[in-house]
Amino acid sequence: MTIRAVVFDFGGVLFDWSPHHLYRQLIPDDDRRQWFLDTVCTQAWNTLQDAGRPLAEATRSLVAEHPEHTPLIEAYYGRWPEMLKGPLDGGVALLEELHEAQMPLFGLTNWSQETFPYAWDNYPFLRCFRDIVVSGQERQIKPDAEIYQTALNRIRVQLPDVAPHELVFIDDHAPNIVAARALGWHAIQHVSAEETRGQLLELGVGDKG
Known part of the structure; x- marks a missing residue:
């Protein structure tokens, strides 16, 4: 895999x-x-x-x-x-580790198109992403299937032949995880950075140290 x-x-x-x-x-x-x-x-x-x-x-x-x-x-x-309030340090550290390892990274967020620019302007770690799908910009929202398809289409601009089972989606909200899995994505419900890192390792992602 x-x-x-x-x-x-x-x-x-x-x-x-x-x-x-x-x-x-x-x-x-x-x-x-x-x-x-x-x-x-x-x-x-x-x-x-x-x-x-x-x-x-x-x-x-x-x-x-x-x-x-x-x-x-x-x-x-x-x-x-x-x-x-600010960044969650554990999650950002995980993001930056994957970025340093040259794993292609993408964002899929439920966020107003009018407030998202504040985050973009104030949190440089968002530059780790090759592309970010913002629900308010698309007028689509998780956990509806159409926004996952939009994200997949945008990812394929960067990785033209990528399949859903070659993606891992990390989200803290259970319905969003269920929706991603139903479409064939791997999905991790985020509880802590340590648990997410461990599940990524089981999928062959990251440094086993």
Whole structure:
């Protein structure tokens, strides 16, 4: 078995992103903050922006539904960089090891096209990737099969004859792993850099030391 490329998810693998990083400052009470993020600025709402909805439209629509929470809603994207706490050192170290070993690397991330440039401009390790498929740019989103096909097509620009079983996909979210495997990709659910490194070694990727 030969693995010819590794595909990385970003949030939870390379980046520590969470609305709680911002909203701990805005709603100190844990229960109230969790209620707000479960009820108003929900993950499902954020996912629509990751799938391509404009941030201004999303904010305007939610404010109309919950006018009593206008400042808190407007902070979600107005202060979005404060949700991106920074890189996850273990995941970035793994990425850089593979890059140094000249393994072709690609990104496949659920991310708004309007906020992704902030990450690109501020985190140079993203230059390790030959190409990055950003859901908001494609108006497709994991775990839907079409975004994996888009990623495969983009990888084939670099590796024209690569087959799904020659790819490894690393993601922290179980449904995304299930979707990748259903399409014939190898997939690793990321829990820690050490566990992911071990599973890559089992696939013949990396230095056995």
